[in-house]
Amino acid sequence: MAKPSTNSAPPAAKQSFDSLEQEVFLNLWRTYDRVKSLEDEVFAAVSLSAQQYNALRLLKSVYPNAMPTLVLGGRLISRAPDMTRLLDRLEKRGLLVRERRAENRRVVEVRITDEGRSLLNQIHDAVQQSHQKQFGHMSKKALCQLADLLRQARQPHEDADNLSFVDQ
Amino acid sequence: MAKPSTNSAPPAAKQSFDSLEQEVFLNLWRTYDRVKSLEDEVFAAVSLSAQQYNALRLLKSVYPNAMPTLVLGGRLISRAPDMTRLLDRLEKRGLLVRERRAENRRVVEVRITDEGRSLLNQIHDAVQQSHQKQFGHMSKKALCQLADLLRQARQPHEDADNLSFVDQ
């Protein structure tokens, strides 16, 4: 263990975990960080954040229908406390449109545009390739196991809403 | 937050994945997000970010020695392109000190202060409890398996440096 490190001073500060649970969390964090950066390269090429891409992806999945802002926010992979401005930026680029309907002027319906869908199509292959780069070295069995353990890990932390994601 | 929402509409938009690899990534992302928020509550109570806590944790691990800025940056769980200002904030709060030594005036040595260590001690238990809350519901075996699969997943994406974290 512990890769002695040819580093002069640092005595290879043994990564000592306070608990197994902490070890899992730090592993989760680091793996997420490393793997995310691969995907981010693809998004950066078209000036999107992962979160923006995700919003568009969800909008595309209900196309040609629209989606209330709050519902969209609730379905994003990671929570976003600032839907308004996230949508502002995408709307300004013409990737989606917002409209209020007379029947309930409180809700803002969001719909992806043709440009939006076209942008998604344009990067679709590159995104898939980045996923391959992320996990292509693992066996199908290991991947299923990992997905399963991840679901299991967050299961008690899901709120009643977004269960749609958990099952499946 | 809470779980209001007897959401009328959501037909549980079947989460269709383009590939197994994508499914794993989205699961990783969501699990990270959910689980991170639990830990963040603890840090928020003392106005620290997870990244700041991590830097302090590393500095404590080499105490009473100091660490060059760049080495510290390289050992953080998630990469930080802006070490300077991260350290600025912690230094301003008296949690660490920086010093340049005559032998090489380029490198800035960073050392945790007594206040810094005291702050870490102060929240140590709460941090451990949050880890329990995160993963306490999983068996030891499942946790080991998860940690192992996570290491396996990022292994090809680690750069030569931070291997110290991988093995172990």
Add this chain to the structure above:
DNA sequence: CGAAAATACTTGTTGAAACAACTGTCGTCA
């Protein structure tokens, strides 16, 4: 030696999170 490259940070600027406070709209029930 002395220019040029490499090293280790700093600074500037821009964009995006986070939290709180606020506005407009709708349902409800006395």
Add this chain to the structure above:
DNA sequence: TGACGACAGTTGTTTCAACAAGTATTTTCG
């Protein structure tokens, strides 16, 4: 019907992250 609370977004402010460009300080090497 009309006040009140719930709902759905918006705006303001502060803080943080990311990328680029700049400043010192060694090291290298012709």
